[in-house]
Amino acid sequence: MEQTKALNALEPxxxxxxxxxxxxAAADLVTQATSNPNTYVFAELLQAPQIQSLRQSPEYAPYLSxxxxxxxxxxxxxxxQADQLPPLNAAQTLKLRQLSLLTLARDPRNLSYASLQQHLxxxxxxxxxxxxxxxxxAGLVEAQLDPRNQAVHVSRVSPLRDLAPNSLPGLLAALHAWSDHCASTLADLExxxxxxxxxxxxxxxEKTAWEAREAKLVEDHGKLDLVLPANQGAGSGGAGGGEGTHSRNQGRYLDSAIARLRGSQRNGKRGSGSLDAAQDSDEAMDLDEEEPDDGEIFGAGASGAARKQRASRRRL
Incomplete structure (x- = not known):
């Protein structure tokens, strides 16, 4: 857009x-074109035959330069070379400094306040x-001032400078170097x-394999839960399907204890009646002895009566 605007300003x-x-007349035309605040490109004007003819005039050749x-x-x-060139008016001075700023902005090292003061x-x-x-x-640059660090930060430069003669080889070399750098960067990114x-x-x-392994472990654990309760129920006679080993052992101990009790009862029935009476009296004596003393319940004052009562029981 800036180039189009500058070219339109140069058309007249x-x-x-x-x-x-x-x-x-050609020299006056150069002065008017360079003083216009909207003209920033001059390649077409510089290539005009009437302007190039100034090179043949020693008096007006400095206007071509x-x-x-x-x-x-x-x-x-x-x-x-100021002493060899025509003097600049205020508009020409400002414009030449602005165009020089575009050239200097290509190298950030030239954008300190001190460097700009020197070059401009x-x-x-x-x-x-x-x-x-x-x-x-004027739309020539996009920049920010940094007074603290005494520098200018330029983010964009308008393409309003013409190419100098014999500058194409250097420009092509720079473009090739930039292209190679871009290709290397793209290869690294790929x-x-x-x-x-x-x-x-x-x-x-790895995630898929782990999920498959986890699902297999869950499936195996479910099958194990179905097998164990059936085995436990068969071992306990079906009375406690969910009981474990301790429940089965407890049942065995109870069965053996009941069998021993039944055996002792059968042996008691086979003995004589006197033996049964003696066993009954001995059991009564044992029960009396296991009962707590009345003295322990009522105090020390009743100990004598308690002893007499126990003696009478023994005689009976």
Missing amino acids: YLALTKSAAAPR LLELFSFGTFAAFAQ GLPDARAVEDLVISAVY DQVARIKAEAKRRHD
């Missing part, structure tokens, strides 16, 4: 070159800031993407 001067047959500086030169180059012939930091602000408002995909596939396979 290109039309006037057809009538600028005299060197003086001045137009070349506006096309692809810098303010520092003008300062070095500015008296102080305030003049640097005013120039940068004017270039921003390798990284391939490694990331391989790692993701490996993790997916």
Whole structure:
């Protein structure tokens, strides 16, 4: 958009070159074109035959050199040969400094306040800031001022500078180097993407295998839960299907204890009646002895009566 605007501003001067047959008229046309605040590209005007004819005039040849500086030169180059070139008015001075800023912005090392003062012939930091602000408002650059660090940070430069003669080989070399760097960067990115995909596939396979193993373990555990209760029920006679080993052992102990009790009862029935009476009396005596003393219940005062009562029981 900036180039289109600059070319449209240059169109009237290109039309006037057809009538600028005299060197003086061509020189005046150069002054008018470089003083216009909207003209920033001059390659078409520089290639016009009437302008190129100024090279043949020793008096007006400096105007051709001045137009070349506006096309692809810098303010520092003008300062070095200022005594050989026509003087600049205020509009030309501002424009040449703005165009020089576009060239200097290609290298961030040139964007300190001190470097800009030196290359643009500015008296102080305030003049640097005013120039940068004017270039921003003109749409030439997108930049930010950094007074604390005394630097200018440029984020975009408008393509409004013409190519200098014999600059194409260097430009092509720079473009090839940039292309090779881009190709190398893309190759590195592709390798990284391939490694990331391989790692993701490996993790997916591990997750799938782990889920399959987990499902198999859950299935085996379910089958084991179905088999164990059936075995436990068969071992306990079906009375306690969910009982364990301790329940089966307890049942065995109870069965053996009941069998011993039944055996002792049968042996008692086979003995004589006197033996049964003696056993009954002995059991009664044992029960009496196991009963608590009345003295323990009522106190020490009743101990004598308690002893007499136990003696009478023994005699019975």
